[in-house]
Amino acid sequence: xxxxxxxxxxxxxxxxxxxxxxxxxxxxxxxxxxxxxxxxxxxxxxxxxxxxxxxxxxxxxxxxxxxxxxxxxxxxxxxxxxxxxxxxxxxxxxxxxxxxxxxxxx
Amino acid sequence: xxxxxxxxxxxxxxxxxxxxxxxxxxxxxxxxxxxxxxxxxxxxxxxxxxxxxxxxxxxxxxxxxxxxxxxxxxxxxxxxxxxxxxxxxxxxxxxxxxxxxxxxxxxxxxxxxxxxxx
Numbered sequence: 001x002x003x004x005x006x007x008x009x010x011x012x013x014x015x016x017x018x019x020x021x022x023x024x025x026x027x028x029x030x031x032x033x034x035x036x037x038x039x040x041x042x043x044x045x046x047x048x049x050x051x052x053x054x055x056x057x058x059x060x061x062x063x064x065x066x067x068x069x070x071x072x073x074x075x076x077x078x079x080x081x082x083x084x085x086x087x088x089x090x091x092x093x094x095x096x097x098x099x100x101x102x103x104x105x106x
Numbered sequence: 107x108x109x110x111x112x113x114x115x116x117x118x119x120x121x122x123x124x125x126x127x128x129x130x131x132x133x134x135x136x137x138x139x140x141x142x143x144x145x146x147x148x149x150x151x152x153x154x155x156x157x158x159x160x161x162x163x164x165x166x167x168x169x170x171x172x173x174x175x176x177x178x179x180x181x182x183x184x185x186x187x188x189x190x191x192x193x194x195x196x197x198x199x200x201x202x203x204x205x206x207x208x209x210x211x212x213x214x215x216x217x218x219x220x221x222x223x224x
Contacts, residue, residue: 043153043211045213072116088153093166094167094169094170
């Protein structure tokens with residue numbers, strides 16, 4: 001199975017700061033998905049097909065990448081963005097998730 | 107509006123069979139391309155995809171758990187089920203069902219916590 005390695009594991013950002021989370025795949029994937037999970041809640045789809053924003057997601061979120069390297073960027077951190085973020089692939093079975101990046105508000 | 111809701115026993119003993127139900131509305135599982143998946147998350151850990159069933163009734167399983175999993179759906183296409191045999195403490199987790207077109211987990215249920223304990 002494809003292993004997804006996220007970095008950093010934990011990070012903190014001040015309001016207005018730019019945040020980038022990286023996801024490295026153990027083999028090439030054609031697309032990456034990103035989810036946001038707040039404490040006690042279900043994951044919420046943020047980005048699909050590497051760079052497309054899911055419905056209702058603010059445009060301060062963006063995704064990019066190809067092959068084995070992908071990233072999620074929050075252009076200007078807001079308090080409500082404090083959460084854990086997961087990358088996910090389903091280019092190859094089984095679909096797999098990264099270990100998560102916990103983003104805290106500084 | 108797409109909604110999904112998982113239900114399960116809450117707690118069960120090791121070696122028993124876990125039965126989960128995902129009840130949904132707002133979409134039809136008979137629509138070409140629609141897939142319902144089961145995904146679990148132990149407390150404080152990441153997500154693990156378990157199984158899926160698609161609009162055509164085809165079933166997909168995580169190879170690491172395949173021998174213990176059975177996914178199915180009802181004939182009215184409003185519920186999907188998952189059975190996990192021979193549970194142990196490592197199966198303690200919140201279990202989610204999620205849906206979307208093909209490989210997309212666009213909508214998630216609220217999750218149901220399952221604790222395996224003697």
